[in-house]
Amino acid sequence: MSAQTTHPQVTVFGAYGHTGRFVVAELLERGFTPVLSGRDAAKLAASAAASAASSGLEIRPASVDDPAALDRALSGADAVINCAGPFATTAVPLIEAALSAGVPYVDVAAEIEANHDTFTHFADRARSAGTVIVPAMAFYGGLGDLLATAAMGDWKTADEVHVAYGLSGWHPTAGTRAAGQVSRDRRAGRHVRYRDGELSYHDTASPLLTWAFPEPMGERSVLGDFTMADAVTIPSHLPIPDVHVYMAAEAAHDLASAETPAPEPMDERGRSAQTFLVDVRVRRGDEERRASASGRDIYAFTAPLAVEAVHRILTGQTRATGVASAGAVFDARDFLRALSDQLSVEVAP
DSSP states (O other): OOOOOOOOOOEETTTTTTTHHHHHHHHHTTTTTEEEEEEEHHHHHHHHHHHTTTTOEEEEOTTTTOHHHHHHHHOOOOEEEEOOOOOHHHHHHHHHHHHHHHOOOOOOOHHHHHHHHHHHHHHHHHHTTOOOTTOOSIIIIIIIHHHHHHHHHOOOSSEEEEEEEEEEOOOOOOHHHHHHHHHHHHHOOEEEETTTTTTEEEOOOOEEEEEESSSTOOOEETTTOOOOOOOGGGGTTOOOOOOEEEEEEEHHHHHHOOTTTOOOSSSSTTOOOOOOEEEEEEETEEEEEEEEEEEEEEHHHHHHHHHHHHHHHHHTTOOOEEEHHHHSSHHHHHHHHHHTTTTTEEEEE
């Protein structure tokens, strides 16, 4: 794909949602031309009017059950970013529209089953079309995959990977709660894990463990088997049979409580006060490699992940076509370095 020299046009579906607004702002900051799309025309207009930077942007209402409207939403676009969950409902129609338009598709899905469906159902078609589809290009799924890939380095295989999320807290958005409910319904309330090279379901409660995060966080209580989208993205391209995921106990409690409020903006960029530290360890026999990253606000940080992905796709900085996770399609270490203004990364050795 040739390099873009103008202002690429990117359709953002779910542009008025919490994460969608961050994505639109990031696109504008980086010189893209966002097209605001989603099912609610009034919310699209209100979102554009709420920001001077967004004012004057084109609005194209569309619903996932209206293929013609989705085609119009993507007409003339260079790429599409899907920020609208539940992705079990939105991913397939948006991917179909992207394939029809011949443009790359990126989404920010954290839903394990929705991401698995994308790899399962669209891999051959996307590869045949010579296009790129990147699911879970977000804090959950994308960042962990990039860190695991960076930690692997020149290793061709590993025995297991551990991804530990150290969140200062987690005030979930309405979208997060809705997507979580869809996933729970699909699993009939069971838990999911990735072991022996496959996803499996179980009824065992998540154990309370201790994880030694890098300083200054240090030792924290975490819930084990708190499986996230990393269980789909990492093994999609890295030959690792076991993926273990852990969540800070405080954040897991926040997510589980119906009383936890939505995130509140605390700075000029609209970010909350939430901080995060993601610690990834890859083991091969008696050897271990580690990568960690810290930053602020998991929803806000999803925006530079998704927009950097689009930038690299449109400028030919890719290693694969078809459906591919972040670590498979991009140079993981270089990608992480590109986010240094919003992310502190350490990779050892």
